[in-house]
Amino acid sequence: MASPSSARAALTVLGTVGAVGVGAAVWGVGIERHLYTVRRHELRLLPHGARALRVLHLSDAHMAPWQHRKQRWIASLAALEPDVIVNTGDNIGHAEGLDGVRTAFAPFRGIPGVFVHGSNDLVAPAPRNPLKYFLGPSEHVPHATNLDPEALDSFLRDDLGWSDLNNAAATLTVGGTRIDAFGVSDAHRDWDRLDDLPDAIAGLGSGADLSWGVTHAPYRRVLDRFTDLGADVLFGGHTHGGQVRVPFSSKALVANCDIPLDQARGLSRWTHGGRTVPLNVSAGIGHSIYAPVRFGCRPEASLITLLPR
Template sequence: MTKKRWMLLILITAAAVIAGKSYYDTNVFQTKHVTFTTEELPGDASIRMLQISDLHNKQFGDNNEPLLNAAKSADPDMIVITGDLIDENTSSMEPAMQLMEKLTEVTEKIYFVTGNHEWDNPRAQTLLGGLRESGIMILDNTNTEAEVDDAVINLAGIDDHFTDHHNLDQAFQGMNGGHYTVLLSHAPLVVENETASRADLVLSGHTHGGQIRLPFIGGVVSPGEGFFPRYDKGTYSLDSGSRLYIDSGLGTSVIPVRFLNQSQMTVVTLEGKE
C-alpha cells in the first residue's frame, strides 16, 4: 500500500472513531457519583440528591424511559433540577412535563431552578405553571429546609444568574445558619459573588462541561467564560471554604454534539462525620 493510501486510511479511521465517540457521548448518558462530607450532619447521616441539569428537551429513548429507569436505580432522597430543562426554541412543553411528572413517582421531593433557556423561551411560564401543579418546588430566589431521616439541610435556589435574574440576599433570607446549606444555581459564576459563600455547596450546570473537550485541555468554550473556561465541570474547592460542583448535563445547545464529554446526571451524596 502506498504512503498516500496509508494516510487516507488513517484519516478515514480517525474520522470514524471521532464520529462514533461523539455520537456515543451525545446520546448515551451515564450516572456520576460524588460525595461531600460535613460535620453539620449527624455522623450516620447520608442524603442522596440526584442532580439533573441542561436536558434542553432532549429525549433518551422512548418517553425517556432509560433516564427514568436510571433515576429510579439511583434511589435518591430528592431530585434537584439545575436549569435548562427546555431549550429556548422548545415549542411544546409536553415532553418535559411528562418526564417531570414521572420523576415525582421516584421521589416527591423535587426542587427546580431556572436556567437561561427558561428565561429566553416565551412559553416557559406554561412549563413553570405545570411544575407547580405537579408539586415540584421552584426555588426562585427562595429557600427551604429538607429533612431526611432527622438530618436537615438548607436548600436555597436562585433564578438564573447568567441572565441576571438572581437575588442571593433574598434566596438566603431567614435561613437557619446552623444547617448545612446547598445553593442551586444554574450558572456557576455565581460563586464570584461573595454572598454565595454562605452556601457550603453550590450545585450548578450551564457549561455542558464545555460540550466538546480536548485531551489535557478540558472544555473548549462555556457561556460567560469564553474559551477554555476556568469552571467547566466537576468539583472545585473555593477560597471561601465552599465547594462548587458543576454537572456537565444531559443535552446540548448551539450544536447537537458532545465529544470526550459524555451526557450525564449526578448522584450527589452528603454524608455526616463525627
C-alpha cells in the same frame, strides 16, 4: 516534483486523518451523546449522627419531544432512590419539549427538590456558530421564540412539589436534616439578582443544618456571593462540561462562562473570602438540537451522597 512514494505517503496520511475525523463525528453524533451515565460523589457535610442523604443533580436536559431514549433514561434514575433533587435548569430544548419533560420527571413526583431557570426554560434555542464559543460566553439571540415558563414552573412546583429558587430561598427538611437553599435565575442572561438573596435567606430564620447555593450558569460572581452568603455546597450546570473535550483531559475546551476550565465539569472546590466549599458542576444530560454531539464528555446526572462529618 514529488516522487510516487512520497505522493502515496501524503495520500495515506490524508486518508487516515479523514477517516479519524469521520470516525470521531460518527462517535460523537451517533453514539456518545446517547451514552448516559451517573457520576457519583460523596461529601461529608451533615451533622454527626445524621442519616445519609442521596442528592440527585439534574441539569441541561434540553428536551425535544422526539427524544424518547433520553426521557426513559431520566425516568429510570428514580430507581436510585434519591432523597432530594437539585435541578439547575435548561430543561426545555424545543418549543414542544415540555411534554417530554413531564414524561421524564414524572417518577420523581413527591421527592423533595429545588430548581432554577436556564435561559432555555424561557426561550427556545437557536442556531449558533460553535467556533464563537472560543471567543467567550455566547450572546443571546434577539427575537428568539418565547416558551411557556409558567407551565414548566407549575409542573415542577405544583405537580412535583419542588421549590422555586429563582432569586429566592426555601427550606427543605429531608430525613430529619434541615436544608436552607437559595439560588438565582440564569446568570448567563444577567437574570440573577444577587442583592435579593440576603433578605430572602434571612426570612428563613435560623437553625439550618446545611445551606445550598444553586445556579444554572456558574459565573464567578455568583459562586463568590453564594460562598459569602454561607453556602456549604454549590450546584451549577450550563457548561455541558465543554460538550466536546480532548479525551482524558482534565480541562474543557470551552465553558460558555468565566468559570475556570478545569472546573467546568464534576466535583471541585470553590474558595472565596477565606471559605472553601464543594462545587458540583453537572455536564448535563442533553445538548442543543442545533449541536447534536458529545465527544469525550458523556451526558450525565450526578448522585451525591451526603454523609455525616
